[in-house]
Amino acid sequence: MTATTGVATQQRRQRSDPPPRRRRPRPSRWLLAVAVAAVVVWSLLQTDVGVSSLVLGRAGAARLLSGMFPPDLDNELLARVAAAVIETLQISVAALFLGAVLGLPLAVLMAANVQMPRWLSGGARAVATVLRAVPELLWALLFVATVGLGPAAGVYAISLHAAGLLAKLCSEQLEAVDPAPVEAMRLTGATRTATAVFGIFPQARANVASQLLYQWECNIRSSVVIGFVGAGGIGQALGIAMNLFRYQQMATLLVAVVVLVVGVDRLSRAVRGRLGAAAPRRDGRCSMWFPQSLRR
Amino acid sequence: MDIRLTEVTVALDPHRPPVLVGVDLGVGEGEQVALLGPSGAGKSTLLRVVLGAVPPIAGQVRVGGLDPYGRSADATRIRRATGIVRQRDDLVRGLSARTNILMGQSHHWRLTDWLVVLRGRTPHRHAAQLGALARKHEVEDFLDVPIEQLSGGQRQRVALVRALLSNPRLLLADESTSGLDPRRAAEALADLRRADGATLVVTTHDLAVARQFPRIIALRDGHVVFDGTTLADGTVHDIYGRQPVGVRS
Numbered sequence: 441m442t443a444t445t446g447v448a449t450q451q452r453r454q455r456s457d458p459p460p461r462r463r464r465p466r467p468s469r470w471l472l473a474v475a476v477a478a479v480v481v482w483s484l485l486q487t488d489v490g491v492s493s494l495v496l497g498r499a500g501a502a503r504l505l506s507g508m509f510p511p512d513l514d515n516e517l518l519a520r521v522a523a524a525v526i527e528t529l530q531i532s533v534a535a536l537f538l539g540a541v542l543g544l545p546l547a548v549l550m551a552a553n554v555q556m557p558r559w560l561s562g563g564a565r566a567v568a569t570v571l572r573a574v575p576e577l578l579w580a581l582l583f584v585a586t587v588g589l590g591p592a593a594g595v596y597a598i599s600l601h602a603a604g605l606l607a608k609l610c611s612e613q614l615e616a617v618d619p620a621p622v623e624a625m626r627l628t629g630a631t632r633t634a635t636a637v638f639g640i641f642p643q644a645r646a647n648v649a650s651q652l653l654y655q656w657e658c659n660i661r662s663s664v665v666i667g668f669v670g671a672g673g674i675g676q677a678l679g680i681a682m683n684l685f686r687y688q689q690m691a692t693l694l695v696a697v698v699v700l701v702v703g704v705d706r707l708s709r710a711v712r713g714r715l716g717a718a719a720p721r722r723d724g725r726c727s728m729w730f731p732q733s734l735r736r
Numbered sequence: 737m738d739i740r741l742t743e744v745t746v747a748l749d750p751h752r753p754p755v756l757v758g759v760d761l762g763v764g765e766g767e768q769v770a771l772l773g774p775s776g777a778g779k780s781t782l783l784r785v786v787l788g789a790v791p792p793i794a795g796q797v798r799v800g801g802l803d804p805y806g807r808s809a810d811a812t813r814i815r816r817a818t819g820i821v822r823q824r825d826d827l828v829r830g831l832s833a834r835t836n837i838l839m840g841q842s843h844h845w846r847l848t849d850w851l852v853v854l855r856g857r858t859p860h861r862h863a864a865q866l867g868a869l870a871r872k873h874e875v876e877d878f879l880d881v882p883i884e885q886l887s888g889g890q891r892q893r894v895a896l897v898r899a900l901l902s903n904p905r906l907l908l909a910d911e912s913t914s915g916l917d918p919r920r921a922a923e924a925l926a927d928l929r930r931a932d933g934a935t936l937v938v939t940t941h942d943l944a945v946a947r948q949f950p951r952i953i954a955l956r957d958g959h960v961v962f963d964g965t966t967l968a969d970g971t972v973h974d975i976y977g978r979q980p981v982g983v984r985s
Binding site: 620621623624625626627628629630631633634638639642643645 | 789812814815818819826830831835839840842843898
């Protein structure tokens with residue numbers, strides 16, 4: 441038995457195969473499962489989650505829901521809701537633009553296949569980490585204190601967080617391109633800029649565009665949330681209605697939020713679908729992310 | 737530009753046997769060499785080693801007296817003096833043939849040249865040479881066509897023009913004739929061999945192609961198993977007294 445094992449080990453060494461992974465013994469797996477379950481139960485109990493809290497709060501919920509019906513359809517309110525929806529869209533688009541202006545260069549600096557100097561890529565990574573580690577709500581509180589109530593604070597808050605997210609996600613898209621043309625460019629002695637512009641970005645442009653559209657969806661949702669702290673848009677109107685117990689107005693605003701989020705989600709998904717189809721397109725037409733002149 | 741490999745061993749995966757084992761060879765300035773061997777022999781890896789893309793775990797590499805694994809500036813000098821045509825499709829999809837050809841010259845460009853290339857045109861400094869090469873290699877008709885719309889043979893010619901545009905002192909071709917019909921393959925080989933004064937290393941698995949070169953180096957399982965000359969009658973003579981083995985004639 442020992443001799444057989446020894447021969448097998450020797451043969452494996454000769455073939456330079458990695459040793460087979462040992463399975464974790466069953467008792468420790470059970471212990472791990474019990475520990476995870478204990479943490480989940482402890483968290484639920486400590487946060488007072490349960491049917492009893494819902495039952496106790498049923499009177500408040502009933503008052504809120506009954507107060508919301510029928511929704512307020514006053515013309516003046518509908519005009520204000522429309523203006524708030526437009527402002528929310530403006531916040532999301534402006535934040536996407538600023539987020540992309542800051543985030544995409546960071547993504548290029550961070551992408552490993554661009555091979556920027558380590559101090560530069562490390563610095564970019566640190567900046568992106570800080571930007572996305574701070575939630576939009578916190579950025580919004582800071583900017584409301586800095587530039588005052590209104591949509592500008594919302595744009596700054598969302599764009600900083602979006603820049604951090606875009607930097608991370610787009611750098612991953614850049615790193616996922618086919619390495620063969622990139623290496624071929626590098627082997628010609630091409631500069632880093634040329635390698636990024638001609639070797640990496642054309643391959644990743646559809647995915648990066650898709651990422652930007654997805655970020656736009658996120659910006660819409662974020663702008664609704666940060667509106668509650670006075671950063672403009674429909675969220676701000678919703679917060680005011682809630683604080684003043686105007687539940688019928690709140691119902692109208694909630695319907696507008698749902699319509700806006702679903703509409704933007706559908707539109708973004710449709711455009712992303714078309715971009716996804718456009719990436720391997722062979723008809724010679726260009727997508728919006730790279731000049732037509734380079735293809736034709 | 738001469739190449740000198742001294743006892744070079746390369747392992748791409750620490751769990752697998754080395755791809756090149758103690759390779760010891762030299763290629764003189766202006767020499768034309770066929771690197772012969774079956775798939776997996778280590779031919780492509782050897783070319784990448786020469787250009788500083790795969791660091792050896794042992795041994796020494798010198799190209800034109802420079803160490804491609806020393807200062808990064810030396811690796812860049814070697815690469816900018818080298819033209820490479822590879823078997824793999826190294827051209828960037830989504831870009832025109834013209835942009836694919838020009839992008840290897842970006843280190844010469846000023847801002848105005850960048851703008852010209854981004855508009856899909858040829859910078860003045862490359863216009864005459866690109867025009868001549870495009871005519872010679874019959875790529876001028878599809879210079880503005882996206883690369884994914886070209887046939888395999890057309891792409892190979894685009895890659896060849898890209899390699900020749902830099903007036904290379906070292907020309908490396910990795911199975912560059914494998915995607916071409918016999919007439920085009922012969923022409924491409926002749927074009928490579930006509931590159932003025934450049935050292936030429938062509939990898940192939942085909943003994944008939946290798947026989948067209950004055951010197952053949954055969955690789956098998958990462959070892960040099962033959963290094964010899966081709967005589968006028970097409971027979972080959974080995975400095976080790978052996979014949980090429982493990983290759984298809």
